[in-house]
Amino acid sequence: MRVAEQADKQQAVMILTQAFDQNKSVNFVVKQDDHRVDRIRQLMEYSFDYCKEFGEVYMSDDGRAFALVLFPEKKKASLKSMMWDAKLASNVIGLTRVMQVLNRETLIKKNHPRKPITYLWFIGVDPRLQGKGVGSKLLKTVIEMSERKERPIYLETSVDKNLPWYKSFGFEIYKTIDLTYELFLLRRVVSHPELTVQQTMSS
Structure with missing residues (x-):
């Protein structure tokens, strides 16, 4: 695994567009018409650029999986953004749909803490490699x-079958939002193994 560079953008956009083609949450954001797939591609371009500017993008060594991470407190308005x-x-x-999507974002963000977090915006794997441990x-x-960095991780998913996978990594569902679909909000708190050891020794 390594940090993706700007030169990896085209590959990242292709993989993420394929991985999220049928995603309910993505398709809620994207206008549904004959240009839907191209609109998803542009969403991934936007997300990649935003995370390179205000977060980080990670990728597998073979370039078949990408994770787009945002550090919300680093976001600053600029002419570019x-x-x-x-x-x-x-x-x-x-x-005509901007307010609908902005309301969705407001519902999500009001459930995030004020302290610094890691927001896992997208994590996607080449569909041909799903289930092989790359993700x-x-x-x-x-x-x-x-x-x-001692940051809790926050994310959301509309894919029910992904919930056991996230839970196996210590994530918990802390809220569900009913849109035109069910959106699960998940978080993973920072673990402090050294505190666990001290508590065990003192008990």
Whole structure:
């Protein structure tokens, strides 16, 4: 696993577009028309750029899996970010649907703590390699980074079958939002193994 560079953007966008093609949450954000797949591609381009600017992008060594991580407190408005947002609104969401999508984001963010967190925006694997442990290795990388920085990890998923996988890595469902689909909000708190050892010794 390694940190992705700008040169890896095209590969990341291709993999994530394939991985999230049928995702309910992504398709809620993306305008549903004949250009749907291209709109998903543009969403992934936006997300990659945003995470490179205000977070980190991790990838498997073979370039078949990517994790887009955002550090929300680092987000700052700039001419560049405002241009990205405007392009997202017009080319991906559709101007008539912007408020609907913004309301969704508000519902999610109001359930995040004020302290610094790791927001796992997207994690996706080449569909041909799913179930082979590639995504698990990538998620472990994100967890290890967050543990070092003492940041809890927050994410959401609309895919029921992914819940046991996340739970196996210590994530818990702390809220469910009813949109036109069910969105599960998950978090993983920072573990302190040294405290566990001390508690055991003193008990």
